[in-house]
Amino acid sequence: MSSEQQAKSDNRPRPTTDEFRSFVREGWAPRRSALPARAPAAPYAQARRATVSDRFPGERLVIPAGGLKIRSNDCDYAFRPHSAFAHLTGLGSDREPDAVLVLHPRGEADGGGHEAVLYFRPLAGRDTEEFFADARYGEFWVGARPTLEDVEAELGVSARHIDELRDALAKDAGAVALRVVRDADRDIAALVDQVRAEAGVEATEEVVAADEALAAYLSVLRMAKDEYEIEQMREAIAATTVGFEAVIADLAGAVERGRGERWVEGTFGLHARHQGNGVGYDSICAAGDHANTLHWIKNTGEVRPGDLILLDAGVEVDSLYTADITRTLPVDGTFTDAQREIYDAVYAAQQAGMEAIRPGAKFSDIHAAAIRVIAEHLHAWGLLPEGVGVEDTLNEEHGQYHRRWMVHGTSHHLGIDVHDCALATREQYLDATLEVGMVVTVEPGLYFKADDLLAPERFRGQGVRIEDDVVVTSDGYENLSAGMPRTSADVEAWIAAIRAR
Numbered sequence: 323m324s325s326e327q328q329a330k331s332d333n334r335p336r337p338t339t340d341e342f343r344s345f346v347r348e349g350w351a352p353r354r355s356a357l358p359a360r361a362p363a364a365p366y367a368q369a370r371r372a373t374v375s376d377r378f379p380g381e382r383l384v385i386p387a388g389g390l391k392i393r394s395n396d397c398d399y400a401f402r403p404h405s406a407f408a409h410l411t412g413l414g415s416d417r418e419p420d421a422v423l424v425l426h427p428r429g430e431a432d433g434g435g436h437e438a439v440l441y442f443r444p445l446a447g448r449d450t451e452e453f454f455a456d457a458r459y460g461e462f463w464v465g466a467r468p469t470l471e472d473v474e475a476e477l478g479v480s481a482r483h484i485d486e487l488r489d490a491l492a493k494d495a496g497a498v499a500l501r502v503v504r505d506a507d508r509d510i511a512a513l514v515d516q517v518r519a520e521a522g523v524e525a526t527e528e529v530v531a532a533d534e535a536l537a538a539y540l541s542v543l544r545m546a547k548d549e550y551e552i553e554q555m556r557e558a559i560a561a562t563t564v565g566f567e568a569v570i571a572d573l574a575g576a577v578e579r580g581r582g583e584r585w586v587e588g589t590f591g592l593h594a595r596h597q598g599n600g601v602g603y604d605s606i607c608a609a610g611d612h613a614n615t616l617h618w619i620k621n622t623g624e625v626r627p628g629d630l631i632l633l634d635a636g637v638e639v640d641s642l643y644t645a646d647i648t649r650t651l652p653v654d655g656t657f658t659d660a661q662r663e664i665y666d667a668v669y670a671a672q673q674a675g676m677e678a679i680r681p682g683a684k685f686s687d688i689h690a691a692a693i694r695v696i697a698e699h700l701h702a703w704g705l706l707p708e709g710v711g712v713e714d715t716l717n718e719e720h721g722q723y724h725r726r727w728m729v730h731g732t733s734h735h736l737g738i739d740v741h742d743c744a745l746a747t748r749e750q751y752l753d754a755t756l757e758v759g760m761v762v763t764v765e766p767g768l769y770f771k772a773d774d775l776l777a778p779e780r781f782r783g784q785g786v787r788i789e790d791d792v793v794v795t796s797d798g799y800e801n802l803s804a805g806m807p808r809t810s811a812d813v814e815a816w817i818a819a820i821r822a823r
């Protein structure tokens with residue numbers, strides 16, 4: 323089910339005769355009978371579902387994967403499942419369009435808790451029209467889909483045909499509370515509302531709020547990562563390192579070819595797609611003054627000798643966990659004095675931000691520590707207004723002058739979503755304490771636009787950000803991306819070593 327209809331046109335008809343139908347269904351080798359191995363993510367997904375089950379006893383919980391989305395006319399975007407669905411099933415990459423995970427409450431006599439059932443569109447038989455004629459789902463067009471048995475073996479959940487979903491939701495719908503992750507699939511949300519209405523339950527604000535509470539709970543559930551997730555993050559970071567090193571190896575190519583930012587984007591994207599599922603977000607390949615546009619993803623600019631290039635990019639592995647790393651690189655391999663001055667200030671801020679990370683510290687301490695160092699440098703450079711000191715600008719009610727040169731936050735949670743756990747409240751996020759297993763970025767920057775008349779001339783047109791991915795450990799933190807050099811001297815040595823290969 324897609325929330326949008328694809329345009330139907332008869333301008334490219336595919337004539338089909340009865341003779342062809344009977345011919346195309348015959349003469350195929352038997353389908354493979356071996357079932358897939360249990361997915362490494364399966365036991366972890368099961369443990370997550372058990373946590374959800376404890377929180378919502380007796381309720382029926384509906385977590386859709388979402389549907390295919392039209393890119394144009396009859397072409398879809400590559401599918402990506404909703405993050406809550408991926409987290410609770412262990413499915414990643416492009417699986418499984420239109421699938422719906424339902425946690426059905428079990429009676430006490432059946433052991434209580436919930437039974438997990440995955441409803442999806444399984445492989446169609448060769449005797450069906452779908453087999454050869456359905457360009458969106460058919461085997462001839464998009465390849466063989468898994469069977470119900472395949473998915474049961476792979477994930478350790480029960481699997482049913484998607485056509486059984488409606489009746490399964492309607493069972494005891496008057497007596498069993500239903501909750502759905504509404505934004506995952508509007509068609510499934512509408513189906514749930516319809517089933518509720520038929521059972522005499524209107525989709526009042528209260529009912530919708532209960533749905534939203536489920537979505538928020540599932541978002542926050544992703545905050546502390548389990549060992550499988552940390553391992554996936556390590557793989558994403560290792561793959562990202564390959565992409566960064568490929569970019570560095572061909573910075574000269576980016577300069578020579580023109581439109582070098584696109585060349586950098588393509589080089590990283592090649593490796594992201596080769597090493598993993600793809601990029602976890604559109605790469606920011608920002609040379610010179612473009613680094614001062616925080617989300618510069620147009621990447622239409624030149625990469626010029628003497629400039630810095632800010633590369634903010636991350637590989638998403640097949641399980642959908644993504645890295646989010648920034649390095650700001652001197653295109654020539656050596657920072658100028660002014661570039662190094664900015665870079666070393668950002669590095670000091672990043673180091674201070676990292677050192678604030680330990681269990682029990684507040685999430686907001688990371689930004690507080692980093693931004694203090696930024697403010698101190700701006701003050702030392704004489705950039706804050708006359709008479710404004712570091713404490714004055716850091717005051718949250720007044721001042722905040724330093725934000726002119728670093729307007730963004732220093733940190734965010736990272737995981738299946740690059741900005742993970744987005745539905746957490748301020749209390750659960752900014753004001754919350756850090757716990758072992760949380761993965762966050764530390765990413766201060768300094769941005770001096772070319773037309774900023776308050777910036778020293780030597781800084782204008784240059785922006786620096788350094789971003790690493792850090793896991794909270796029992797005694798502090800581990801920088802998961804420490805394998806990518808960070809200090810100005812180490813970055814220069816890194817570039818030189820790659821060029822010498």
Ligand code: GLY
Nearest residue numbers: 603634646765789
């Ligand atoms: N790449 C987006 C971010 O750093 O948050």
Ligand code: MN
Nearest residue numbers: 646763765789
């Ligand atoms: Mn980030």
Ligand code: MN
Nearest residue numbers: 634646647789
């Ligand atoms: Mn980033």
